[in-house]
Amino acid sequence: MVAADVGFAEASWIMVVKSLVIFAVILGLVPMILLLERKLLGRFQARYGPNRVGPKGLLQPLADVVKLLSKEAYKPDAAVPILWAIAPALVILSATATLAIIPFGDVADGNVGLYGIDVSIGILYAFAFGSISFYGLLLGGWSSGSKYSFMGAMRSAAQLISYEISMGLALLGVIMMAGSLSLVDIANAQADTIWYVIPQFVGFLIFMVAGFAETNRPPFDLPEADAELVAGYNTEYGGMRFGSYFMAEYMEMVVVSGIAAAMFLGGWHGPGPDWLGPIWMLAKIMVLICLFIWVRATLPRLRYDQLMSLGWKVLLPLATLNVLVTAVLVVVT
Amino acid sequence: MSGRRAAGSEGRESFPYLPDDSVVSVQRGPEPGGVRGAYRAFGETLRGLKTTMARIVEGPVTIEYPEEKTPVYPRFRGRHKLHRFEDTGLEKCVGCSLCAAACPADCIRVVAAENDPDNRVSAGERYAAVYEINLARCIFCGYCEVACPFDAITMGHEYEMADYNRNDLIFTKEMLLAEPIVRTPLRNEGE
Incomplete structure (x- = not known):
């Protein structure tokens, strides 16, 4: 059974090597983003951020990970055993799986595509796994057997429904302009024309706002709102299980930034020789992640009803309008 | 406002909370919501982003205590x-x-x-x-x-x-x- 058409497929051993390399790069990127976030957040608040562990605080993420790893894997009595354990795994699994479609370049030397896989359903794959990652939050929150976790989980479910539609509609404009769902094709379509962030600026804004909500980043971190819900869905988690949730959040940030970079910012295209492609892509991802951090440093958390009204009353009509205008323009030109 | 006080009955004149000119009405922001609300929120968000970026330009104000110390005043009473x-x-x-x-x-x-x-x-x-x-x-x-x-x-x-x-x-x-x-x-x- 074929689940989806694949744009370009290599020998299976190349696929394995490729996925290992992408996984290793992103896994290495996550602690760096962690440090970057804490450092940058510090600067945004007129302080230094961590600078005690190692030179300039560079070993801080290492210290964090060692701390998390050495903690006791404690399970509350009220927790539902198996679900409680697989929920963090589910989150990290879906985040990792979504990485596969982020393109770091086109087919290099005619035999290796610089991406995990180029499925023809492209962005739908990302949405599918994005929804599965919410199962992780939902299951984790529910199976913890704690009220705070449960409320966090319910919020994350409501947030998913409110924002995934706008997110999909925001990308629809780009998809219509490029005439393809595949991220590789979309990035290639921007090579000789202008980046889609200019004609699709509204779509970009909506996608980023929905992306903040999708990754549970401030100002939409209601599922884990520490002021109201202690830590939301991950209240009862500790040690590396909590670490999985934490890491998945940062990986999802990379994924959302990667999708935005490929769909709106021209992907791996940029000045310079072709081999710079993956570096351009990583640079664009990092710029978008800095935007994530900047917004986190700036905006306070939205109230729950504000979140809902923003999602349904502002973003959804705007995204629909954007799609409508784009559709008309695409047909006319 | 003061006219209202004069027009009031004798019993009300002694009421301590009758507003006069010194009372300023509470300033309220515009009602949230609607297209204008969204537009305003967007503008305010940009203003907020500018504020935080200004902190980066300004640089940290931290005094890293054990290494750096705040100087004390000459009349500081220490040991x-x-x-x-x-x-x-x-x-x-x-x-x-x-x-x-x-x-x-x-x-x-x-x-x-x-x-x-x-x-x-x-x-x-x-x-x-x-x-x-x-x-x-x-x-x-x-x-x-x-x-x-x-x-x-x-x-x-x-x-x-x-x-x-x-x-x-x-x-x-x-x-x-x-x-x-x-x-x-x-x-x-x-x-």
């Missing part, structure tokens, strides 16, 4: 110091116990003794054989400094006196006479 005459090297303290009498926290203990004329310790007739300040009790009010007729005791600038043991906080005469190991930075005039 006490006992003084000697600079020319003769004799102690200024004559063991009069006025500081101990002035101390509200009762943390100074002075035991005076007669000076040996051949081997003088202080300039006066007597000297402090024992001079102890219990810094665990001291409230750093500076009354001892005021009470001292010879300026023998003054408040210094040291404030890092944390210790593991209460007994270690009882400073003896030798400790109070010695120069502090680490000097506290001092503010310059007008700083």
Whole structure:
């Protein structure tokens, strides 16, 4: 059974090597983003951020990970055993799986595509796994057997429904302009024309706002709102299980930034020789992640009803309008 | 508003909360929601982003404490110091116990003794054989400094006196006479 058409497929051993390399790069990127976030957040608040562990605080993420790893894997009595354990795994699994479609370049030397896989359903794959990652939050929150976790989980479910539609509609404009769902094709379509962030600026804004909500980043971190819900869905988690949730959040940030970079910012295209492609892509991802951090440093958390009204009353009509205008323009030109 | 007060009945005139001109109405922001609300939220978000970016441009204001210290003012009341005459090297303290009498926290203990004329310790007739300040009790009010007729005791600038043991906080005469190991930075005039 074929689940989806694949744009370009290599020998299976190349696929394995490729996925290992992408996984290793992103896994290495996550602690760096962690440090970057804490450092940058510090600067945004007129302080230094961590600078005690190692030179300039560079070993801080290492210290964090060692701390998390050495903690006791404690399970509350009220927790539902198996679900409680697989929920963090589910989150990290879906985040990792979504990485596969982020393109770091086109087919290099005619035999290796610089991406995990180029499925023809492209962005739908990302949405599918994005929804599965919410199962992780939902299951984790529910199976913890704690009220705070449960409320966090319910919020994350409501947030998913409110924002995934706008997110999909925001990308629809780009998809219509490029005439393809595949991220590789979309990035290639921007090579000789202008980046889609200019004609699709509204779509970009909506996608980023929905992306903040999708990754549970401030100002939409209601599922884990520490002021109201202690830590939301991950209240009862500790040690590396909590670490999985934490890491998945940062990986999802990379994924959302990667999708935005490929769909709106021209992907791996940029000045310079072709081999710079993956570096351009990583640079664009990092710029978008800095935007994530900047917004986190700036905006306070939205109230729950504000979140809902923003999602349904502002973003959804705007995204629909954007799609409508784009559709008309695409047909006319 | 004042007209309303005049028009009111006698009973209402004595009511203390009747608004007059000095009462300012509460300023309310525009109602949230709608297209204008969304537009305004977008503008305010950009303003917020500008504010945080300005903090990066400004740079951190952190003083990294153990390495860097905030300079204290010249009249800062820190740990006490006992003084000697600079020319003769004799102690200024004559063991009069006025500081101990002035101390509200009762943390100074002075035991005076007669000076040996051949081997003088202080300039006066007597000297402090024992001079102890219990810094665990001291409230750093500076009354001892005021009470001292010879300026023998003054408040210094040291404030890092944390210790593991209460007994270690009882400073003896030798400790109070010695120069502090680490000097506290001092503010310059007008700083």
